[in-house]
Amino acid sequence: MKKKILLVITQGEEGGAQRYVVDLAKYLIQHNYEVFVAVGAAGERDNWIFSQLIAEKFEKNHLFVVPDLVREINPLKDFLAFFELIKLIKFLNIDIVHLNSSKAGILGSIAGKILNKKVVFTAHGFVFNEQSSFLKKIFYLFLERLASVFRDKIITVSEFDKIEALKYKIIAPEKIVAIHNGLDPELAKNILDKKSAKNFLQKVLQKRGLFAGKNIFDYKIIGSVANFYPVKGLENFIKIAYNIHKKRQDIIFIVFGDDGQRNKLERLIVDLKLSEVVFLPGIVPGAYKYLKCFEVICLTSIKEGFPYILLEALLAGIPIVATKVGGVPEVLKNALSVKLVEVKDIEGLSSAVENILFKEKNEENQLPVEFEMGEMGRKTLQVYESL
Template identity: 30%
Template sequence: MKIVQLITHMNEVGGAQVHVRDLSKQLAYDGHLVTIISGGDNIIAEDLLLEGVTYTHSEFLIRNINVFRDVLAFFEIRKILKKVQPDIVAIHSSKAGIVGRLACWSTRIPCVFTAHGWAFTEGVEKKKQLVYRQIEKCAGKLSKKVITVCDQDRNLALRHQVLMPEKVITIHNGVLDTKNAALKKDNSEVVTIIMVARFEKPKQQLELLEALLHIKELNWHMIFVGDGNLKQESAQFVQDNYLGNKVTFLGSHSNVSELLSAADLFVLTSEWEGLPLSILEAMAHRLPIIASNVGGIKEAVRDSENGFLIQDNLSELLSRLIENELLRKQMGEKSREIYEASFTFEKMYAKTIATYKNLIVSGDNL
């Protein structure tokens, strides 16, 4: 197959970008011709570069709504698609999802849109929810198939009548296993807590720091992996509350797997999510999880089995796992069991490529 992966940007590493990278790598390895079209700045993050894959930059495709640039992006992507002539276009992220589906519809090229969390999900500002919901309803009329990465997002789309039931399927996110995933952690009295997420509004690292401040007398060390606009706010909180010896900010890191293999507990305090890859990666590394009960997280984190879902009791949950090594290990083993059963890359890849083939066989994009 000749496949185009279209995404709003590949400038920085995020869940959708990692998904596109890993999917494209396997597709190329299996002999398919893969082109990645991305907007944003004309750079590709080093961790997202692949051999055997063609990268094409869209000058006008940007994340924020800009009617003039969005129209130009439509014509630009349409032109690129006519030149590449793919068998199918796989589209990722909200803005690319709108512009890309219009371009594919106009060229009658089959396409599938993967929603890595809806822009109208609960937790997003109400006015934005309304606007994005209406936009997605319009785009949904042009869609032959939409993939949601969790059942929660599929149900959300159906509840708001964004898509007809026959147009939307769930293919749960899956992540690659690593050689470090099965390694046992070194025994240490200090419990290493890790959070892997960009420092932006949905992730709420400050909420985690506030919870840790209440239990600062316990034996823990917090590691934050990621960069972003709100990082300085968290760093200032650490300084103001004399937590510098208990909190480390690593910024972006090229080997998150190594960090996860050395950790004891994974935490994610998001305000909204789809089904974050970071949680699945932590589960593959046999980590217990504490996470917000938003989006599709509860489909991976089974409360009181492989971790806890936060219910205004974050400090209490942290204390329970910091002070109970046996419980951490039991929940960590359950995380690995759930990962192997439902969230491997191989399972996700097989379902995704089957969807591609079915769309190609069924004909045009109308």
């Protein structure tokens, strides 16, 4: 009989943790597991996981919404979500509950263990590592330690997070393992060449009323792909644009993504008089296909787990500038065209972008075998089999 796995995540919008859930679900099905996926309360864009899985012929009756599972702390909704998870796990008679994201990880760990199920939690970057007050950090540490009492195994997506978890005594050393995220190398076939990618970008910008009357081929492009969360440090990306634009007017900056900080970022763009320099065209489905329109990928994050955008940039062979946070140095340890800079060092990031941009020749990055989906899946199955 097939083992039943329930993958749970708080939000279904496109992002790194969501990509992990989709890729892992597909891999598990290929390896003879029966897989169910549960996502928190659906929002405007919270159908990304479901749409991706349905496109892969995933059975719709294996997809569930947990109505009261939300990202924000809400005592009433959290209480209701806890019992919704218990009901779902019991109804499906799950063997292993595999949790992703902080809220799902806390509520689901307790719910799963109450029903005597095996519980695995993947930490895509611990919330206690975010910049917050001392009291908030203590509170988040308390919650992680409490939830870990009910966990059989924690998977971290980077060695950095594993070390942090052990430093703060989140869980015993034998119950935690680092497994890097992985990409299917076959995705390289979908990546457009530079000319085609730039033509696509021109159409995207013009469709949104941006970059009117200009030719994209007259400009070098610095790009990023990120949801507009504070931890992505996109204000710093805009400040890098300001620094470089003072010297060169043939460079533009693009961010594929969206979310609650859009208004704040747009105000900063206007304040710095960069409306014809920095563009936020919104979410671009399958953004990795168009990465070759960028001369450099620039990641300005303040906190990261093991970002897929960098794996995709390696696959596309694009030079990278990134901040030294979380698992980023692990992703880029063998990259050929890369510069790592301290967090919030705007001058350092600006110089790094310029150095790569105006270097006569950059070696082409490649995706190492250790960051392929097969490795991630194989090691995750080893965790399941060890329970």
